Amino acid sequence: MSTKLYLRSAWVDAAPTANKAGNGIAYVCLNGANGSWWNHWLSTSPGSAADSIIQAQSVAGPTNGVEFDGGVLPNGGELWVSAPLAADVTISGSITFNVWAYESSMSANVAINCRLMKMSAIDGTLTEFHKTVRVTEIAESTHAVNAWSETPSSYAIHKGDRIVVVPFGDDAGTMTGSYYFFISVNSPSSNVEGDSFVTFTETFSFDDTTPSGTSVWLTDASAGIDPGSASELLAWTSRGGDVSTATTNTSAGPVSPIQVKLSGTAIEWYTPPLLATTLSGPVLVNLWASETSNSANCTTRCEIAICAGNGTSPVIWGMGGGGSGGIELALSSSSGAFFVDGEDASITLGQRLRIRVYIDDSYGGVSTPMANGYSASVYFNGGTPSASGDSYLTFPFTLTEAAVTGDFSTSAYIAAQPPAPIAAFFIGSSL
Secondary structure: OOOOEEEEEEEOOOOOOOEEEOOOOEEEEOOOOOEEEEEEEEEEEOOOEEEEEEEOHHHHHHOOEEEOOOOOOOOEEEEEEOOOOOOOOOOOOOOEEEEEEOOOHHHHOOEEEEEEEEEEEOOOOEEEEEOOOOOOOOOOOOOOOEEEEEOOOHHHHHHHHOOEHHHEEEEEOOOOOOOOEEEEEEOOOOOOOOOOOEEEOOOOOOOOOOOOOOEEEEEEEEEEOOOOOOOOEEEEEOEOOHHHOOEEEEOOOOOEEEOEEEEOEEEEEEEEEEEEEEEEOOEEEEEEEOOOOOOOOOEEEEEEEEEOOOOOOEEEEEEEEEOHHHOOOOOOOOEEEEOOOOEEEEEOOOOOOEEEEEOOOOOOOOOOOOOOEEEEEEEEOEEOOOOOOOOOOEEOOOOOOOOOOOOOOOOOHHHEOOOOOOOOOOOOOOO
């Protein structure tokens, strides 16, 4: 068997929740610039209607390659991003590429190639693991298929990671500037314009089903622990009451993620100590948030870690992100849903989950890095479903609070046991 992934035209906010991957990570362009990227859907199913995407202009070669940018991303690219992988896979077999494309003039000397990348479940970073080297010039004026195969070096991709495909124009001889070139994607039919896809020899699948296990809400109650300088709040199975607003000032980007603040102090959420279980994904994150200006260029990110019962020794399991509609935040409180995923990990008796929310650069859309002088707000502790403040995480399994005793300065806990049974008393027995 094999895995065929179609290049769809849907933007991130039109694709399923699983594909909302705006994550604050800059895309390193083939020209070396750090830029934004526009997220499309890389799907196991074909699209609905062929759609053409235009690159602003070819450039004078020789070149390292020119990404498709829709005419709006001078230092960026159009990226096709899958849902999170459902299991580890090692990519080592032949890969077939099928891309429909054309150029405005044969003088452009454009060949179509693709970059293959991994998006890390841990921090969203993009790592290239193969770049094709095709030199055949594409057709003029009318879409035609470009089909070829290459075999990459062996590369391991883990559960929760995403596969990214980046088509680009390259030298067919030497590229010439001031022309245009196009690709077509999203066709519902085979062997016609827009039937663009990548086929891997390996068989793998994706975590793309919305989970239906335990939901935990971000509240303003104390978690009852104090592992550091942040305020530790409770995340558990009941909604709060009045909406709380964590407002955080922006900084000039690109920036490292900025942990959200309440009254100037960073906040993070902890579940109660848990019974032993396995942390697996995907985890649905639903955050209500806003920014004060469209110029702020903010998105949200959520990080999940496993930690000791006292909140220390955190091990990050996964991080994901997406603002309103999956990319940049709106100007009023709006919900944004996305997946966080990672490799299966053991939660031992008495450990907690730590949840951190950040604001970050809104890469993953047409936005530029975060700008200074604005703020973004995350709304939580709301008591009304599907209204501002109804921020929560839904897991694909059951989380159960552990009744524990022990020293909270350690990670060792003992489940509280019921008292030993009392010997039965029978009528006529001798005491």
